[in-house]
Amino acid sequence: MRKPLLVIAAVVLVASLSAHAQNTGNIRYKWYDGQGLMHFSDSLTAEAMKYGYDLVNDRGLVVQHVPRQLTAAERAAANKLAAEQAAKQRAAQERANADTQMLAAYPDEESYQISLQQTLDTIDQQIHTTQINLRSQEKALTDLLGRAADLENAKSPVPKFLVDSIAQQRNVVAALRNTLRRQQALHAQTVQEQVGQLAHYRELKAAQEQPAE
Known part of the structure; x- marks a missing residue:
């Protein structure tokens, strides 16, 4: 029983391969060159791949289009x-x-606005802390300058350590002033951004509450 089945399978396989070979042999390549002229070929050429081509069967029907190479x-x-x-x-x-x-x-606008205000409150607290530190460092600089002025008024030389301390303290004060300006700018920017954020929230809530059609 097994031998006839093997013979039948072999016959089917040979027939399938023959049909595939026949169909493949009937395929031609069609393409248009840069001047728009049509070309046919039995084999794939570099020009066809350059411009893109169609696979055409023996009845002249396009069975597949292959775009040109990029x-x-x-x-x-x-x-x-x-x-x-x-x-x-x-x-x-x-x-x-x-x-x-x-x-x-934030299921309602009140809870969302509370969240926005908390962000501003955090920035305000940072500004307040910087302002306190700045006043303290400015006072320390004023004291150092006062000591140097007293020595100069007394016609005494200002020692190097005091000159160095004044220069260092000036750097500390300048850094704190820069920090304060950045924090104040961040506060103003955040206020502007929150205007848009609140408007966006209201749009989302309006869309959410709109009845479905």
């Missing part, structure tokens, strides 16, 4: 565009996730 510059541009689009999609998805989390964390 240049290195075109591939780089396509990869860059794909990366930019993927980045935009990721950013949009991250924003959507953040919006969902925000609505879940």
Whole structure:
């Protein structure tokens, strides 16, 4: 029983291979060159791959289209565009996730405004701390300058350690003043950003509360 089955399988395999070879042999390649002229070939040529080509059967029907090969510059541009689009999609998805989390964390506008105010309160506390430190360091600098002035009025030389201390203290005061300016600028920027954040929250809540159609 097994021998006839093997014979039948072999006959089917040979017939399948013959049909595939016949169909493949009937395939031709059609393409258009840079001047728009049509070309046919029984084999795939470099020019066909350059411009893109169609696989045509023995009845003249296109069975597959293969686009032209991209240049290195075109591939780089396509990869860059794909990366930019993927980045935009990721950013949009991250924003959507953040919006969902925000609505879940702050179910009403009052709770959201409390959160915004807490951010400002933190910055205000930092500003207040810097201001206290600055006043203390400014007083220390004033004391050092006063000591130096007293020596100069007494026609006595100002010792090097006092000159160095004054220079160091001036640097401390300058650094604190810069820190205070940055914190105050951050406060003003945060206030502006929160205006937009609150408007965005209200848009999300309006869309959430809109009845589904």
